[in-house]
Amino acid sequence: MSSSELFIFSNTGQYLPEVEEWLSSEPNHLYAIARTWFKEFRGCGEDVTELLHDGCPTACINGAAFGYVNVFKQHVNIGFYTGAFLDDPENLLEGGGKKMRHVKVWPDGDINKKALSDLIHCAYDDVRNRLALGK
Numbered sequence: 001m002s003s004s005e006l007f008i009f010s011n012t013g014q015y016l017p018e019v020e021e022w023l024s025s026e027p028n029h030l031y032a033i034a035r036t037w038f039k040e041f042r043g044c045g046e047d048v049t050e051l052l053h054d055g056c057p058t059a060c061i062n063g064a065a066f067g068y069v070n071v072f073k074q075h076v077n078i079g080f081y082t083g084a085f086l087d088d089p090e091n092l093l094e095g096g097g098k099k100m101r102h103v104k105v106w107p108d109g110d111i112n113k114k115a116l117s118d119l120i121h122c123a124y125d126d127v128r129n130r131l132a133l134g135k
Helices: 017-023 028-042 113-134
Strands: 048-053 056-061 064-071 076-080 101-105
Touching: 017 028, 017 048, 017 056, 028 048, 028 056, 028 064, 028 076, 028 113, 056 113, 064 113, 076 113, 101 113
Parallel strands: none
Antiparallel strands: 048 056, 056 064, 064 076, 076 101
């Protein structure tokens, strides 16, 4: 996958009001999970920006999407735009697409927080490296 195959957006910014509003939605027990993990995306680096894409918060580097959160009726997805290429030693990733993968987080579930945090940072590094190679 080359840098030209990344999802690139032009309308990103930092701490956008519409993203904050989305993250403050109800039901709180699910959106609290989304807030926790989107904060992890935001914390990957000073170059992280965001937008709402397809109705959910998406984290980007120079407009290139690397992750998102989305809330469903009973769980939260933590998604990765280059997830098919990430090292996932704990086998958290689900999905069978050519590029994207996600991790389902359940309110009462037992998730390996360190492994999920590592995936988020790996996704950030992956997209950052693809952007650097593409220049």
